[in-house]
Amino acid sequence: MEWNTLGTPPSLLPLYWRAALKRKITGDTLPEQGLRCRVPINPKAVAAYRKVCGFADSPILPATYPHILAFGLQMQLLTDKTFPFPLLGLIHLSNRIRIHRPLGGVSELTIGVHAQNLKPHPKGATFDLVTTAEDSLGLLWEAESRMLCRGVKLPGDATDDAQPTPTHVNELTRWHAPADIGRRYARVSGDYNPIHLSALSAKLFGFPQAIAHGLWNKAHTLAALGEHLPAANIEITVAFRKPVRLPSEVRLMASAAGSSGELLLKGSADIEHMVGKWQPIA
Missing domain, CATH: 3.10.129.10 (Hotdog Thioesterase)
Incomplete structure (x- = not known):
């Protein structure tokens, strides 16, 4: 896996244009590249997120919040010209979060994203969008979102691990x-x-x-x-x-x-x- 480290989190507007313009499947292998970036945590943004999602006030970040910090990096990865599937139309099948230590006392995190584990599925192909969050002590939080792209034909037996x-x-x-x-x-x-x-x-x-x-x-x-x-x-x-x-x-x-x-x-x-x-x- 090659890692590309960004100086600042990506701006979303150009990535939405890229997503809107790509409608075709262009391959059947995932890029061997991940993105990393240090992302600051804005207390006002966290408070707004808590309100929309129903979380009580707490010094500890909501368990799902690192997904929000990672969203720009995920968009950049999934709209890159090397990525074979169009972002619009991907279906989110499942999500697994692992919290290694309490998500408290952090003002910024190093976020990493990459895609792996491309497999045939009865309706196309699935892959895992992997996100990690590290603080000064190391790995704090990680997640895998399993995504389905319809219409992809891969060799091998299609399984659906329900x-x-x-x-x-x-x-x-x-x-x-x-x-x-x-x-x-x-x-x-x-x-x-x-x-x-x-x-x-x-x-x-x-x-x-x-x-x-x-x-x-x-x-x-x-x-x-x-x-x-x-x-x-x-x-x-x-x-x-x-x-x-x-x-x-x-x-x-x-x-x-x-x-x-x-x-x-x-x-x-x-x-x-x-x-x-x-x-x-x-």
Whole structure:
């Protein structure tokens, strides 16, 4: 893996142009290149993110916040001319976060992003978008987002490693996902994917109405779990099943508080939006 170290986080506007212009699959191998950058943490931006995602005030960063710090680097990686798949149209299948130490007392982090693990899938091909966050002591946090690109043909057997539906869970809480949450989350995350912004822009991509960002669903879930979860030495994995159409109400089911457990996010008519589990880092 070759690493390209940037002096400052990328500006998003030109990257959105690059994303909009690339619509074709141009290859079937991932680039052997990653991006790194030191990214400052802005307390006002963190506070705005907490408000949109339902996190309580705390000296410790929300478990999902390093994703926000990494978003520009992820965009730059995925819109680079060496990257074979168009960014618009990628489907976020699952996300795993590992928190090695509590996310407190940091004013900047070194963020790294790269893509790996390209595999055939029944609907195309998947790869893992890997993000790491390091402080002065070393690796603090890491995540893998599994992405699906439809229409890619790869040799080999296609597998779909689906997470089972949790069984020993009870309703913990419920919340309303309002019609404008996609726009509000876009303002704090930088993720202005048209499928989240309005019914009109979502229809251009085949959705009958706007859908909530997957990482907003995960963030709001972790905010709701709060003290339910350990602050460190924890791995939290979720699989996104059916999108949350906006507006709607969702119910969070979870097992008892502890070092490991399961969660399930349900909508009306018992639609399963997201399944997940947490456990100590192996």
